[in-house]
Amino acid sequence: MSLHGCEHLTSLKAAYGIQPFYIIHSYFIACSSIEARRVKAKSCFCHTCRYRGLRVHACLSCVYFGCYNEQHIHNHAKTKKHNLSVDLSYGTVYCYACGTFVYDEELENVARKQQRAAAATLGIKRDFAPWEPGQDEIELLRRNPKRRKVSENSHIGLRGLINLGNTCFMNCILQSLTHTPILRDYFLSDQHHCHMTANPQQCLVCEMGRLFQEFYSGVRTPYIPYKLLHLVWTNARHLAGYEQQDAHEFLIAALDVLHRHCQGQGTNGLSYSSSHHCNCIIDQIFTGGLQSDVTCKQCNNVSTTIDPIWDISLDLGPGPGSTTAAIAAGSNLVLSAVGDPALPMAVGPALVDLPTASLSPASGFTNSPSNYEPTSLLDCLKRFTRPEHLGNSAKIKCSNCSSYQESTKQLTMKKSPIVACFHLKRFEHSTGYHKKISTYVSFPEELDMTPFMSSSRNNSNGYTNQIVRESATGLSCDNKYSLFAVVNHSGTIESGHYTCYIRSHKEQWFKCEDHVITRATAGEVLSSEGYLLFYHKQLLEYA
Amino acid sequence: MADLQERKIKDAQMRATINQKLVETGERERLKELLRTRLIECGWRDQLKAQCKEIVQSKGLEHITVDDLVAEITPKGRALVPDNVKKELLQRIRTFLAQQSSM
Numbered sequence: 328m329s330l331h332g333c334e335h336l337t338s339l340k341a342a343y344g345i346q347p348f349y350i351i352h353s354y355f356i357a358c359s360s361i362e363a364r365r366v367k368a369k370s371c372f373c374h375t376c377r378y379r380g381l382r383v384h385a386c387l388s389c390v391y392f393g394c395y396n397e398q399h400i401h402n403h404a405k406t407k408k409h410n411l412s413v414d415l416s417y418g419t420v421y422c423y424a425c426g427t428f429v430y431d432e433e434l435e436n437v438a439r440k441q442q443r444a445a446a447a448t449l450g451i452k453r454d455f456a457p458w459e460p461g462q463d464e465i466e467l468l469r470r471n472p473k474r475r476k477v478s479e480n481s482h483i484g485l486r487g488l489i490n491l492g493n494t495c496f497m498n499c500i501l502q503s504l505t506h507t508p509i510l511r512d513y514f515l516s517d518q519h520h521c522h523m524t525a526n527p528q529q530c531l532v533c534e535m536g537r538l539f540q541e542f543y544s545g546v547r548t549p550y551i552p553y554k555l556l557h558l559v560w561t562n563a564r565h566l567a568g569y570e571q572q573d574a575h576e577f578l579i580a581a582l583d584v585l586h587r588h589c590q591g592q593g594t595n596g597l598s599y600s601s602s603h604h605c606n607c608i609i610d611q612i613f614t615g616g617l618q619s620d621v622t623c624k625q626c627n628n629v630s631t632t633i634d635p636i637w638d639i640s641l642d643l644g645p646g647p648g649s650t651t652a653a654i655a656a657g658s659n660l661v662l663s664a665v666g667d668p669a670l671p672m673a674v675g676p677a678l679v680d681l682p683t684a685s686l687s688p689a690s691g692f693t694n695s696p697s698n699y700e701p702t703s704l705l706d707c708l709k710r711f712t713r714p715e716h717l718g719n720s721a722k723i724k725c726s727n728c729s730s731y732q733e734s735t736k737q738l739t740m741k742k743s744p745i746v747a748c749f750h751l752k753r754f755e756h757s758t759g760y761h762k763k764i765s766t767y768v769s770f771p772e773e774l775d776m777t778p779f780m781s782s783s784r785n786n787s788n789g790y791t792n793q794i795v796r797e798s799a800t801g802l803s804c805d806n807k808y809s810l811f812a813v814v815n816h817s818g819t820i821e822s823g824h825y826t827c828y829i830r831s832h833k834e835q836w837f838k839c840e841d842h843v844i845t846r847a848t849a850g851e852v853l854s855s856e857g858y859l860l861f862y863h864k865q866l867l868e869y870a
Numbered sequence: 871m872a873d874l875q876e877r878k879i880k881d882a883q884m885r886a887t888i889n890q891k892l893v894e895t896g897e898r899e900r901l902k903e904l905l906r907t908r909l910i911e912c913g914w915r916d917q918l919k920a921q922c923k924e925i926v927q928s929k930g931l932e933h934i935t936v937d938d939l940v941a942e943i944t945p946k947g948r949a950l951v952p953d954n955v956k957k958e959l960l961q962r963i964r965t966f967l968a969q970q971s972s973m
């Protein structure tokens with residue numbers, strides 16, 4: 328497609344400049360003021376047959392609007408020799424001498440700018456434009472003429488992984504990561520610029536990039552991820568050794584190493600700084616914001632903290648009687664707080680200032696809706712975001728009252744991550760016993776996180792008469808997710824085996840058991856036990 | 871007969887007024903954005919794009935005009951819009967009108 332219009336447009340521009348187009352576009356196509364919208368509402372109709380609707384064109388040479396369907400604009404063009412018109416629905420320019428739409432870079436830029444401004448005045452956020460290759464990309468495509476077309480039933484991206492001795496926990500995580508759509512796009516479009524310049528062989532991100540190349544190369548023989556395993560071992564020493572490890576622990580460790588290597592931090596140790604504003608690909612994809620609101624029962628003062636999280640761990644068992652104390656101590660909700668699992672939450676003003684007495688079991692804890700076993704992911708999330716009464720023995724220092732008071736605490740999602748990973752806490756480790764909880768927990772193929780967002784919490788304040796505002800936000804499908812990977816654990820806590828289901832293409836599911844990959848149905852996936860559930864946002868907002 | 875004629879004129883007037891309101895308030899742009907989003911979400915856009923490509927390829931780029939393509943693809947495109955998308959839009963328009971009349 329040429330962006331230089333045609334000779335007729337060129338001579339029109341030479342005579343009048345872009346002014347005619349500019350005026351028509353700002354008054355009748357993309358309006359940024361109420362006045363312009365009024366004019367548009369009144370006057371967009373065919374001057375010959377008075378038709379209002381799609382494909383009414385405005386002449387670029389005089390004040391005439393004519394419809395395209397009945398060819399009134401064509402007749403005008405012919406009789407007056409006014410060759411060019413603008414479609415009032417889309418802003419495209421048509422040349423009647425050439426008999427086709429013509430595109431001009433300068434006009435396109437004007438149009439884009441005005442459309443953006445118009446959307447902004449209406450509070451419409453999205454500025455959707457299809458991807459177009461830049462100069463570099465066109466050059467790259469030219470130099471690499473080989474194309475691989477991915478069809479409906481293509482097996483590309485599917486590859487088994489050899490078990491290197493109890494490494495099924497790792498294989499499942501690698502399968503889940505390699506089938507994370509946005510991570511795949513990142514690696515296959517070659518966007519990692521290595522920061523471990525001194526020793527690129529040690530970079531786990533580079534190694535992941537090679538893994539993606541191996542997966543999408545079209546080779547079907549199982550891949551041996553020994554180098555990757557070695558890299559994880561050297562960077563997360565607690566996972567080293569040929570014993571079965573926890574897949575969840577591996578996931579968090581892998582994300583942490585990837586995040587560190589993205590920044591070029593090769594050394595072991597704490598990468599976490601209290602102001603976690605990392606923009607690496609791992610954080611862009613996996614980091615969500617967890618909001619914690621603690622409300623003082625005495626004065627209703629709310630102190631809010633927001634913590635970055637990579638995943639959400641959900642309790643399965645019935646809420647134990649001592650929930651109060653556990654929650655107050657922050658141990659009931661084991662969140663993999665980014666970078667440092669040992670430092671979960673609440674670093675806000677005067678928030679965690681717990682008297683040691685609060686760790687003793689609570690008495691007189693009524694109103695305990697936690698005393699049921701969740702049977703679905705939604706149950707778990709409801710429980711997770713339900714306001715929790717912190718009892719008499721778990722008083723927290725209120726910054727407003729300047730004294731220890733009873734309070735209510737509620738967790739909600741402030742920011743939803745692109746990939747939401749849910750960890751069903753099936754392994755219970757208490758002093759003296761380890762146990763696996765095998766209760767069935769149903770989980771949906773499509774998940775809407777809206778009820779668990781912090782904004783939903785604020786909305787419950789009874790704000791009415793907000794249809795316009797609500798409908799504007801309703802446009803954003805920000806919180807809708809689709810399931811794309813499920814990691815399962817079978818067997819007992821001592822000797823078990825990990826397998827996973829991954830979704831490739833739109834609706835096709837596959838079961839990965841180390842080097843064996845078999846086709847699966849969505850039904851199988853949804854009725855499996857579920858240990859780690861990976862959901863991907865359905866729609867991404869382009870910033 | 872005269873009644874029917876009158877009704878038709880009234881309907882047309884009504885349609886014009888509603889359309890004018892939608893444009894003036896900017897609601898039309900919001901609806902367009904919602905529709906665009908929904909059509910992308912449900913795969914309508916990709917489907918139509920693929921069909922356009924097919925048509926262009928089968929006729930040859932040199933022998934096809936935009937008008938041909940529009941004529942051929944419009945009925946298909948209309949038929950492929952999912953019912954729940956239409957329903958949602960209708961609901962939104964109803965809500966908007968209810969709100970307008972109460973003002």
Ligand SMILES: [Zn+2]
Nearest residue numbers: 373376394399
């Ligand atoms: Zn006309």
Ligand SMILES: [Zn+2]
Nearest residue numbers: 386388389409
């Ligand atoms: Zn004219």
Ligand SMILES: [Zn+2]
Nearest residue numbers: 333335422425
């Ligand atoms: Zn021309």
Ligand SMILES: [Zn+2]
Nearest residue numbers: 521530532533
């Ligand atoms: Zn690297």
Ligand SMILES: [Zn+2]
Nearest residue numbers: 586605607610
């Ligand atoms: Zn990071």
Ligand SMILES: [Zn+2]
Nearest residue numbers: 623626725728
């Ligand atoms: Zn207080």
